[in-house]
Amino acid sequence: MKKLMLALAVASLSSAAIAQETYTVTDVPVKEKSVETNSFWSNWFISAGVNYNAFYSSQEEGISKNPFNDRGKFGFNVAVGKWFTPGLGIRAKFDGVKGVQVNGGVWSPDNIDFDYWNLHSDVLFNLSNMIFGYNENRVWNFIPYLGAGVIRNCSQNNYMMGANVGILNTFRLNKRLSVNFELSALAAPKSFDGIGYKASGNKIWRGADKVFTASVGLTVNLGKTTGFRKAVDVDALMALNASQLDALNSALAAQQNENARLKEELAKKPKEVIKTDYRKEYVGAPRSIFFNIGSSQIASRKEIVNLQVLADAVKADSNIKLKVTGYADSATGSAAFNQKLSEKRANRVADELVKLGVSRDNLVVEGLGGVATLKPNSYNRRVIVDVVK
Structure with a gap:
């Protein structure tokens, strides 16, 4: 009886050793194009940059459209925003600060400078993530947007609504920092530049003052959590667990057979003691x-x-x-x-x-x-x- 108990103890220790040696940790399967929604305080960002703005007035007529003559002004922008999903985000942005009322030809004394700002909210659509799936290490992200906000001609002290549309391109430097290059357009009422006159012609766009902008700057991702985690593929995880359970059951059955063999050998040789x-x-x-x-x-x-x-x-x-x-x-x-x-x-x-x-x-x-x-x-x-x- 003592020898039988010793054999069973030996078999139990062998089973524990085998279980420990064959156990491995595997990656959790995830869905390629699905992510987990993060908390409200995750995935915020701030950005800042310099602008080149080209102003096109509703009253101008027969004037060169070249954006690099005296219709162009330099300015700056700052923004803060959040990504709710890899493909959808919002931001609040400030643009300014110098504009020009275009009335005459190139370098005409009739062209009058004025101060202004544009404060607007934009809805951002990251088409790179929407089409190709989320990839936190992607270098280039292509992000069109639509927005609206309040604009002010500080020299005339008037406020009005404006509509914004543009394309934001971001180029990843590291987890926290990206370079951004942006092209945008602002459509404002025809009195934005201080003159409510519309030049001749039936084209709709003639009835608005317009600002076309190119800007370059930096974006900084804020907070402890940046980016999104891939969603767990529950079906694949269950299948993985099932396969691991099958393998464990097979190993257990094999060990039980080995235990039975050892017990049988001990029964045949009762005086022999294994001293391993x-x-x-x-x-x-x-x-x-x-x-x-x-x-x-x-x-x-x-x-x-x-x-x-x-x-x-x-x-x-x-x-x-x-x-x-x-x-x-x-x-x-x-x-x-x-x-x-x-x-x-x-x-x-x-x-x-x-x-x-x-x-x-x-x-x-x-x-x-x-x-x-x-x-x-x-x-x-x-x-x-x-x-x-």
């Missing part, structure tokens, strides 16, 4: 202790139970040394912060081993900073304890 030191092999298996994001406190006190076997082994054999290696996930925090955090986590586990009776002389403690070796990222917030004898 399975406990030594079990003790040598690395232990992982997990932590919550940004924390050096062990996530669960149940994790300490995993250290007891190692502590007992070291106390029984003072030649055994334990290597305690701390990690953080590189997806959050700076490199310097993650290095300190990984060291704090390693020292925390080392302290727990000391409480269990392990001498610090038997511990090798180090922190390796942020890593991205496992998926999901939460699996990288860990300390590994391994036997180095």
